[in-house]
Amino acid sequence: MTEHFAQPPLIALQGIGKRYQLAGQALSILDDVCLSITRGDSCGILGASGSGKSTLLNILGLLDLPNSGQYQFAGHDIFSATPDELAAIRNQQIGFVFQSFNLLPRLSALDNVALPLSYRGVSRHESVAQALRMLDQVGLAERAHHHPADLSGGQRQRVAIARALVGNPSVILADEPTGNLDSNTAQDIMDLLLTLNREQQVTLIIVTHDAQIAERLQRKILVRNGVVSEAGGL
Amino acid sequence: MSLRVEQSLSQLLHEAFVSLRTLGKRSVLALLGIVIGSSSVVALINIGHNAAVDAAMIFKDMGTDTLIAQFPAKRSGNLSMRAHLDLDAVRSAVPGIAHIGALSLFSGPIVFHGRTANANLVGTTPAIHEAMRLELREGRFLSPFDANETYAVIGDQVAQALGAPGDPLRLGDRVRIHDYLFLIVGILHNQPRAMLMPVQANESLFIPAEGMRRIYANPQIGNVIIRAAPGQDMERIARQAAVALQRQLTDHSVDITVPQQMIDGMTRQSRTFAYLLLALGAISLVGGGVGVMNVMLMNVSQRRREIGIRMALGARQRDIRNLFLLEAVTLTAVGALCGAVLGITAAWLYAWLSGWVFSLAAAALPLGVGSTLLVGLFFGIYPAVSASRLQPVEALRDE
Structure with missing residues (x-):
């Protein structure tokens, strides 16, 4: 696709700003964010509650x-993409892992994992396999x-990770993936x-406030009052 | 990047059924409205159809090519009608008449081998055979040469009543009316009831009109029955025949019934009734549709988070819309099927209670089920589109 530009970044943000209108007042959540993430990176996004790190993750995803x-994103200009193209990019390039797992309670673990494939037109038989x-x-x-409902928290998060991986994405976006788990299970996850990051070269972006988790990742991106800086520099 | 691909049909159906299973009790109430609407449409179409079939049966045996003339007296008082009319004059005056015959009615007892039965004694001209479509089981009908003979043709029921096991009434037997013996020259088939006919063939004994005077001092012509040749304008024949008959009468007027007019009247009436019932069915369908919309809107608002998750996993707006639309239609389809079964049962019950023959109207099922599905689709569109318009981040934020 875009490999022949001496490894351009998978994700390239330039001067990103995000504002909300709240009770007639403009509220700036993110201000002039510049960030680039290369294929195979593992990054932690760190910050206090309300710092804007979840908004950053939503924009990245x-x-x-x-x-x-x-x-x-992978050579696509996000501003000019149609909603359908954005959905296709989410489906084929991004795997989401959420703090509260976000499995569909009415579907079995298998159907939950198969769900992203159904939005690619894969037949039911093949997607189940x-x-x-x-x-x-x-x-x-x-x-x-x-x-x-019949699975433990750790098992649910494993199902969620399987669902994120089933489409063979180039990046996994995880929002506090271990936030609802005990420390042993969190370690396993x-x-x-x-x-996965090491063996399959899946880019890993994890939002966390846990310094121990951040320690295990190559890059640490700090978000403070809507401003992004990188610890250790790059 | 390869952009896209529709969801496969098997996936879509699988999801709709999983959702439907879990929709649960809430949907049962919405279904109730749909079932009532759909079943009333199916039942009403079928009942209307059966009523029409029944009405048609009444006229089928008489046919729409038959005219019946009556002769009411012009003034009150006991004016006797003539015993003879020149029917050949009428036939030559009015083109298009195939058969024309006159009836003189009288009733009385018939005796055979000591057994007595009451019957209509019908003084008949020979053309009545064709004009009334009488069919013979044995023997022959009265001919012009029988005018002065004591010959008779007997209806099926009268023949049964006079016969006894081991001693049936046969051709060549003689039956007694008052003091005269009549020779049976023909026995009729069992004839279906013809509603507009002045006399039922099954309960009659046909004798030559000229011989009526033997058993009744003052015979009068009661009716003239005309059968037109195929493809004639019945209104015209009725008008011209009335004029031709009137020429021979002074004290009586001529009143001719055209069956087609009555059939038209009945059809109009039953059509008005059917429209009324159909409107009733349509109103209950709309009520059911509003119920479906209500369930689907609640469904969408309760599943906002699920919508957000699906969008994060790559569902496009149209995937979300199709998901909820398919659920609404599947829900309606279940209601439509229940309604179809219920509607046919109701129609059958109605036919049974009315003593009609039950037959399934070809249009009932496609119309009933089809209109119900359309209602489901129509009322499912708004909730489905509103679900698909949600922004992923807003839907995900919802708990």
């Missing part, structure tokens, strides 16, 4: 559009037909994510 600036392979990879093959 194409769930929210910034008000100003430039954003290139792929979902089963992915569940096997996160060690939950024998729980495939359980519903999320982090090991799993880092292994």
Whole structure:
């Protein structure tokens, strides 16, 4: 696709700003954010509550559009993309992992994992087969037909990771992926994510306020009052 | 990057059924409205159809090519009608008449081998055979040469009543009316009831009109029955025949019934009734549709987070819209099927209670189920489109 430009960044933000109108007052959440992330990076986004790190993650994940600036994702200009193209990029390039897992309670683990494939026009038979392979990879093959309510927190997050990975994305965006888990389980989930990053070259972007988790990632991006800086410099 | 691809059909159906299973009790109430609407449409169309079939049966045996003339007296008082009319004059005056015959009615007992039965004694001209479409089981009908004979043709029911096991009434037997013996020359088939005919063939004994005087001092012509040749304008024949008959009468007027007019009247009436019922069905369908919309709007607002997740996983607006639209239509389809079964049962019950023959109207099921599905689609569009317009980040924020 865009490999022949001496490894251009997967994600390139230039002067990104995000403002909300709240009770008639303009509220600036992000201000002049510049950031570039290369394929295979593992980054932590750190900051206090309300610092704007979740908004940054939503913008990175194409769930929210910034008000100003430039954003290139894998060669696509986000500002000129149609909603359908944004949906296609989310579907094919991005895997989301949420703090509260966000599995669909009415679907079995298997159907949850297969869901992203259904939005690509993959037949049900084939998507179930792929979902089963992915569940096997996160060690939950024998729980495939359980519903999320019957799984523990750690198991649910594994299902969510399998769902994020099933489409073979180039980046995983995780919002406090271990926030609802005990420390042992959190350790396991982090090991799993880092292994994927190391072995499959999946770009990993994790929002966290846990310094221990941030320690295990290559890059640490700090968000403070809507301004982004990088610890350790690059 | 390869952009896109529709969701496969198997995936869509799978999701709709999972959702429907979990929609649960809330949808049952909405379904109730849909079931009532759909079943009333199906039932009403079918009942209307069966009523029309039944009405048509009444006229089928008589046919729309038959005219019946009556002769009411012009003044009050006991004016006797003539015993003979020159029907050949009428036939030559009015083109298009195939058969024309006169009836003189009288009723009385018939005796055979000591058994007595009451019957209509019908003084008949020979053309009545064709004019009334009488069919013979045995023997022959009265001919012009029988005018002065004591011959008779007997209806099926009278023949049954006079016969006994081991001693049936046969051709060549003689039956007694008052003091005269009549020779049976023909036995009629069982004839279906013809509603407009002045006399039912099954309950009659046909004898030559000229012989009526033997058993009744003052025979009068009661009716003239005319059958037109195929493809004639019945109104014209009725008008001209009335004029021709009137020429021979002084004290009586001529009143001719055209069956087609009555059929038209009945059809108009039943059509008005059917429209009324159809409007009723349509109103209950709209009520059901509003119920579906209500359930789907609640469904959408309760599943905002799910919509957000699906959008994060790559669902486009149209995928979300199709998801909820398909759920609304599936919900309606279940209601439509229940309604179809209920509607046909109701129509069958109605036909059974009315003593009609039940037959399924070809239009009932497609119209009933089709209109219900359209209602579901129509009322499902607004909730589905409002779901698809949600912004992913807003939908995800919702708890």
